[in-house]
Amino acid sequence: MMSLVLAGLAVAAIASEQSSPVTFAKDVLPILQKNCQSCHRPGQIAPMSLLSYQEARPWAKAIKAAVATRKMPPWSADPSYGHFTNDRSLKQSEIDTLVKWADSGAAEGNPKDAPAPIQWPKDGWNIQPEVVLDLPPHEVPAKGILEWELLALPAPFKGDTWVTSMEILPGNSSVVHHICFSFEKHRPTTVYNRYEWVQVPRDETGNPTPGNSGFGELPGMTIAMRDVGSTEVKLRQGHPTLKQTLDFCYLPGASYDDYRVWNAGKLVPAGSDIIVSLHYTTNGDTVTDQTKIGFTVAKTPPEKKFVVQGSGEDTPVIVPTPASTRAAFASSYNPEFAIPPNEGNYLAPPMDITFLKDVEIVRLRPHAHVRGKSAQYKVTYTDGREEIVLNVPHYDFNWQHSYLTSLKLPKGTRMHFEFRYDNSASNKFNPDPKRWVYQGFQSWEEMMAPNVGFLLDRDADVGSLMSVTN
Numbered sequence: 386m387m388s389l390v391l392a393g394l395a396v397a398a399i400a401s402e403q404s405s406p407v408t409f410a411k412d413v414l415p416i417l418q419k420n421c422q423s424c425h426r427p428g429q430i431a432p433m434s435l436l437s438y439q440e441a442r443p444w445a446k447a448i449k450a451a452v453a454t455r456k457m458p459p460w461s462a463d464p465s466y467g468h469f470t471n472d473r474s475l476k477q478s479e480i481d482t483l484v485k486w487a488d489s490g491a492a493e494g495n496p497k498d499a500p501a502p503i504q505w506p507k508d509g510w511n512i513q514p515e516v517v518l519d520l521p522p523h524e525v526p527a528k529g530i531l532e533w534e535l536l537a538l539p540a541p542f543k544g545d546t547w548v549t550s551m552e553i554l555p556g557n558s559s560v561v562h563h564i565c566f567s568f569e570k571h572r573p574t575t576v577y578n579r580y581e582w583v584q585v586p587r588d589e590t591g592n593p594t595p596g597n598s599g600f601g602e603l604p605g606m607t608i609a610m611r612d613v614g615s616t617e618v619k620l621r622q623g624h625p626t627l628k629q630t631l632d633f634c635y636l637p638g639a640s641y642d643d644y645r646v647w648n649a650g651k652l653v654p655a656g657s658d659i660i661v662s663l664h665y666t667t668n669g670d671t672v673t674d675q676t677k678i679g680f681t682v683a684k685t686p687p688e689k690k691f692v693v694q695g696s697g698e699d700t701p702v703i704v705p706t707p708a709s710t711r712a713a714f715a716s717s718y719n720p721e722f723a724i725p726p727n728e729g730n731y732l733a734p735p736m737d738i739t740f741l742k743d744v745e746i747v748r749l750r751p752h753a754h755v756r757g758k759s760a761q762y763k764v765t766y767t768d769g770r771e772e773i774v775l776n777v778p779h780y781d782f783n784w785q786h787s788y789l790t791s792l793k794l795p796k797g798t799r800m801h802f803e804f805r806y807d808n809s810a811s812n813k814f815n816p817d818p819k820r821w822v823y824q825g826f827q828s829w830e831e832m833m834a835p836n837v838g839f840l841l842d843r844d845a846d847v848g849s850l851m852s853v854t855n
């Protein structure tokens with residue numbers, strides 16, 4: 386009698402669980418589609434695909450661990466501050482669903498419950514480009530340090546063109562550290578299809594001698610040049626012939642810009658050049674990289690334009706002051722920036738900008754290198770009220786997140802950037818805690834680049850948008 390009652394209870398318990406079993410088709414796949422598949426599909430940066438039940442099932446326990454610890458999806462903004470339209474972090478209820486699914490046997494459920502698969506762009510792209518520029522094949526040796534190389538090519542457009550999205554598709558992502566480009570007015574001195582770089586003086590460990598990072602213009606620089614397709618390097622003293630302003634960069638975890646979400650674009654005037662900067666790192670094998678750059682273009686001019694602080698043909702976003710040269714490279718170059726050995730919490734010399742017009746900020750993208758520890762953006766309104774608009778308490782060089790937002794700030798508002806660095810041995814990415822660290826291009830040197838992106842009316846004058854106040 387007793388056992389019958391117990392058996393009855395057990396059946397009831399199973400029945401109540403079965404009334405809402407968590408299944409892949411009904412509960413899990415929608416979350417994977419929304420929050421994971423942008424990276425977890427073939428050709429993207431994540432190591433495994435999570436498109437189908439067959440692909441995801443072996444990872445059920447790992448998925449549980451990754452989401453419960455909030456390691457996945459990667460997202461570094463402190464949720465207490467700001468509001469980001471591309472926030473990909475999971476809600477607690479979604480984490481609970483994934484954990485429950487893994488704990489209850491990771492069932493598939495009825496495939497009829499599954500949402501239709503997302504039609505991801507083909508061939509590894511995220512934007513499905515309408516115009517593609519193939520960069521010339523570039524051989525990367527097995528070892529050594531490669532400086533940032535600049536290369537000029539004619540922009541691949543006919544006539545004035547509004548670009549609405551752009552993406553860099555690296556040929557071999559294990560050697561592409563980053564690739565940046567900007568559109569520049571053609572100069573008579575520009576030579577196409579020739580790599581050009583500054584030969585940075587380095588000591589035997591590969592570190593630049595202090596003050597010689599290749600950042601900015603130094604007297605007596607050695608300039609190296611090599612024609613595409615040739616191995617012969619020619620040296621001369623002087624200044625580089627090519628200049629660029631970093632309109633857009635590929636960094637691992639950040640491969641495309643899409644302005645279509647704001648009905649915005651970027652005007653590339655007819656006859657512009659594209660100046661590409663290539664930064665390769667060696668991986669032990671000699672490889673040939675063949676990177677592509679893709680664009681979508683507007684058929685009719687979009688309503689708005691997107692500009693980044695100190696960048697592009699639209700450069701006069703900053704009122705020229707002595708300090709503005711620091712910000713003009715989207716990275717504040719400051720000779721006082723020097724991180725002592727073993728310093729675990731170095732505060733970079735602060736940088737403030739003041740807006741000289743009403744502005745709308747739509748993107749924040751803090752960039753530092755391997756010693757980057759935290760980044761905070763704070764605005765102070767004219768009435769003295771302060772607001773933290775982005776707080777990244779644990780900056781991670783491996784995740785170059787763009788934080789998309791809509792911050793409408795009135796004229797006179799100040800924005801203050803606070804970047805901290807960890808040069809101690811407890812930073813597991815630190816290659817050498819015994820060194821002083823200065824600003825520079827290589828990842829073992831540092832950067833402080835707040836990368837503030839603005840949305841302006843298409844025909845707005847970008848002059849005098851802000852000034853750098855210290």
Ligand code: HEC
Pocket residue numbers: 416417420421422423424425430431432444447448449451452457458459473475638
């Ligand atoms: C922005 C790209 C990106 C997104 C979005 C993303 N991942 Fe990942 N994921 C990666 C990369 C890259 C790795 C490998 C490197 C690493 O582990 O950090 C990874 C690794 C993992 C791993 C293996 C971790 C381990 O312990 O080896 C799991 C599991 C995982 N992701 C699950 C997810 C789930 C679930 C989601 C969505 C809720 C998600 N990821 C969203 C890029 C992403």
